[in-house]
Amino acid sequence: MDIISAENIDFYYDDFHALKGISMGIEENSVTALIGPSGCGKSTFLRLMNRMNDLIDNTRMTGNLIIDGQNIYDKKVDVDSLRTKVGMVFQKPNPFPKSIFENVAYGLRVAGEKDRYVLEEVVENSLKSAALWDEVKDQLKKSAFELSGGQQQRLCIARALAIKPKIILMDEPASALDPLSTSKIEDLIFTLRNDYTIVIVTHNMQQASRISDKTAFFYLGELIEYGETRQMFLKPRLEATQNYITGRFG
């Protein structure tokens, strides 16, 4: 069952036609990778799913985006509430200048949760899910800035997990990290797939091939090919896809 369904979506930054007629469906509890060269629209498409493009001036969208049975661009939709169902992890780790505990608890506090025991429990579970608990459990009051880059990114993942979203969007989550941290995050994504639907934008094709169930190839705003990852990397249907994947691009 498709939990995310894009129907003929076009998107414009001012006059620039960034997405052209995108239609695709994403299954629940799967990992989907969006690949393509810089500027192809994959990050734009990702940001549609939690309406982060709304924060940018002069943008326009046509088409439908249905998430969990609801058209999320409908006028009646509570956007802040949407963002608790569809979480996001950014390319550069962006923890708040607060303690580790307060970072993870932020989403809960903002939603109105005051019970200390609830907060503590959720923080612990989220840090465990993000494979960071063992490293920070004695230093929850420490500032998040004192963590390494890889740890900060896992903290951001824990922070996103704390509000129990159904879908997690990741915009090149490992591109700013060293190989060891990247590997940890990939292992993490592999275990998260059981409970969450994950959509990940990545420049790194080997990463897409390693962790995703399905891969979508974007180029110049169009969805060129979308299919099972094994199919895409063994025998893509289109030559354009093959050229990109084998690095014979441009």
Added chain:
Amino acid sequence: MKHIENEIKILKNHHIEMWNLVQGQLIKSYEALRKSDKTLAREIIAKERVVNAQELLVDHYCESFIALFSPVALDFRFVISIFKITNNLERIADFAENIALFVLYDQTKPIDKVLYEKLRLEEMMRLTEGMFLSARTALINEDSHLCGEILKTDNQVDNLYGNAIESLAEYVAENPEEALEVLHLNSVIRRIERIGDRTGNIAEDIVFFVEAEELRHQKF
């Protein structure tokens, strides 16, 4: 467990299943040959389908592993070796089936006891079966020294084969009415020698996996 370790484990399990299947076919085929057991022969022929299916399965996983994980170093040698060994195993199972086909269709009477001794069939079967089991052990233990032993044994098998051919030639000269029978026997003995060969190839693949050294096309 790391993601790639999980994939490697799955691939290993499927590959071990291949070993199980082929080992069964090989041992049974030698038994069938010893006892002219047609029932056993039928079992072997029926099972050949399963062996082929398992080969396709392992191939599928090897392809996925290479395409999706871009393995390097040990992981790369591992998957390439698994690929090649599986192919060799499938061939060995083929030969076992051929032996079973001989027992079922071509053998009109049990092999003459004297000839049996002269051909040293029992020894050839024992040696090749031993080589096969050693190869399996060598793979599991990543023991390249054991592989050297296997290759030496293959030389013995080759010598036995050479002698067997000469014995067969003498026999047919003395018993020309048995010519057809002798021709079939020649095929069977050839298959046993090929089983030894293929097992030797497996040993070379194992050495590549463990040591990243090429032993092919070298005298041992």
Added chain:
Amino acid sequence: MTGKQKKQALVFWTFRMMALIVVGLLAWILVFIFIKGAGVISWEFLTTAPTEGMTEGGIFPAIVGTLCLVVGSMVIAFPIGVMSGIYINEYAANNLFVKFIRIMTNNLASIPSIVFGLFGMALFVNTLGFGDSIIAGSFTLGLLVLPIVIRTTEESLKAIPNSFRNGSRALGATKLQTINKVVLPMAVPNILTGLIISIGRVSGETAPILFTVAAYFLPKLPSSIFDQVMALPYHLYVLSTSGTNIEAARPMAYGTALVLIIIVLIINILASTIRNVFNKKVK
């Protein structure tokens, strides 16, 4: 040394001299005032009212007056200024209207303070009928420093990367929650700096209070916001230029100047400390 290095050394030496001149001038002023005025400073000076035609006694009422005006003007300038700055930077789209606001704010900052004084007199003292009073003076001084507060608030907010805002919004926080919980706490140190600068300005301005609140001499301390007050800068002006006995009052003038400088210095140090404490918390 090569030619390039010689040239560099010369330039740096020139820079060093300029910096030393600045420091030197500042030090000279401070030392000058200190020497001339220190002799007058005493507990009596700080806590009693002037007597004998300003030649004896103290400047306590002026100190009180200045403090009242500082508080009053901050009450007016700070909330309006900070909220405007937040609106301009966080809520308004970056269109012509906002650009217009910015231009007007900058212009407001360049208006001479005497003009503010006249405006304050016309509006607060006369039209609104407050008369010469603390409230009129506070409003006038508040207007004077309002552009500074707006501008520093805006700059502090601009300096905070959008990645924090995006991170907060992506977790389901509203814009207001994001401002309260993430952006403002980070901007506080710089906004406080704006506050310090404004306080310094307010403490020392004479022209705006000339026609709106300041009195030469008051027998009693103010009891309501509609009262007049004395103020340090005005008192200093008066002691030095009018009054009955300028020569005799001169030591008092220097003493007043010293007190004024010290008050501003203390406020600066206090605010710097608060700023450092905030920075540590934020880290």
